Amino acid sequence: MNRLTFRSSDGSEISPKEWLKIWGPLSWDEQVYRDLIEIAKHKSFLSTDVQLIGRRKDNARTDGKWKPNVASVAYQIWMQAASELPRCPDENRVADFLDDWSERKYTDEFRNGVKVQKRFGLSRATTLLHFISGGRYPIFDARVRTAVRRLLSSPVPNTIEWYLDPFYPLFWQIAATCGTEDARTLDQALVSYG
Numbered sequence: 198m199n200r201l202t203f204r205s206s207d208g209s210e211i212s213p214k215e216w217l218k219i220w221g222p223l224s225w226d227e228q229v230y231r232d233l234i235e236i237a238k239h240k241s242f243l244s245t246d247v248q249l250i251g252r253r254k255d256n257a258r259t260d261g262k263w264k265p266n267v268a269s270v271a272y273q274i275w276m277q278a279a280s281e282l283p284r285c286p287d288e289n290r291v292a293d294f295l296d297d298w299s300e301r302k303y304t305d306e307f308r309n310g311v312k313v314q315k316r317f318g319l320s321r322a323t324t325l326l327h328f329i330s331g332g333r334y335p336i337f338d339a340r341v342r343t344a345v346r347r348l349l350s351s352p353v354p355n356t357i358e359w360y361l362d363p364f365y366p367l368f369w370q371i372a373a374t375c376g377t378e379d380a381r382t383l384d385q386a387l388v389s390y391g
Contacts, residue, residue, distance in 0.1 A: 201348045201374060217375040220386035221349070230381070236330040237285075247325075251275030254324045266305045273303035274317040278325055285330040295357045298322035311341040319355055332380055335368045340391030347390065 203216035211219070226265035235240055235248065248263075255270040257263040265272045267277065271323045275372040278298075284359040299322040306312045328335045335341070348371070353359065372383045 201371065202350060203348065206306040210288045213371075213375040216390075217377060217382060217384075217386050221382040233328055234381075237328055240284065242329065244281055244282065247279040247282065248275060250324065250328050251278070251321075254321055266307060268305070271303060271315065271317050271321055273323070274298075274301045277301065283325065283329055285326070285333075291326070291334070292357055292361060294326060295322045296320065296362065298325060299357065319357065319360065323360060335364070335380065335384055336388075337364060338388075341387045342391065344387040344389075344391035 201213070203211050203213050205215070229249070233246060236246055251271070251273075252258065252263050255262075255269065255272075255275070257270050257284065262270060263272065264270075281287045283294070283298075297315055299319045301317045302314055303317070304312050304314050315335075317340060320336070323334065323337040326334045337355075339355075342355060345367070346353045353364075367382065368380075370386075372378065373382065375386075377383060
């Protein structure tokens, strides 16, 4: 794997600790995030908690966006998750979990009669896994992939295999390189950097 290259907003190379300090802070409602992670640690998610995760992930902040047939909102699958209340899989079943959830399909039917079948996708599946694991597994969305591509100066495939190896161990390697054990700060930095 290539050497990690950490850069500031002006593109200059900086130390990993400086990078984390610059890119780590985000304005996602941190208290909501921390509350959801604490709930996961106690293994007591409610349907409303899973719906909140879905609303946040799909940026459906209003009721008008949180319903079926809205572009970029996987409402039907989030509602399945809210009714099933999945538990964090054993380490040797994570790939199966991600395969199951990322491949779940739903159909958006628009006013003009057009029906479009869509997949829940790996980004949403890793978001679900992230929360039900209490933050142990990182989110792997387009912004994170962009950040990792920039850090490695190499392509980052959007696959379950790449998520599990090399990304998952790389995530913790980046944390160690940046001198942090706080996965949340690193997650925020990757999202911001991407």
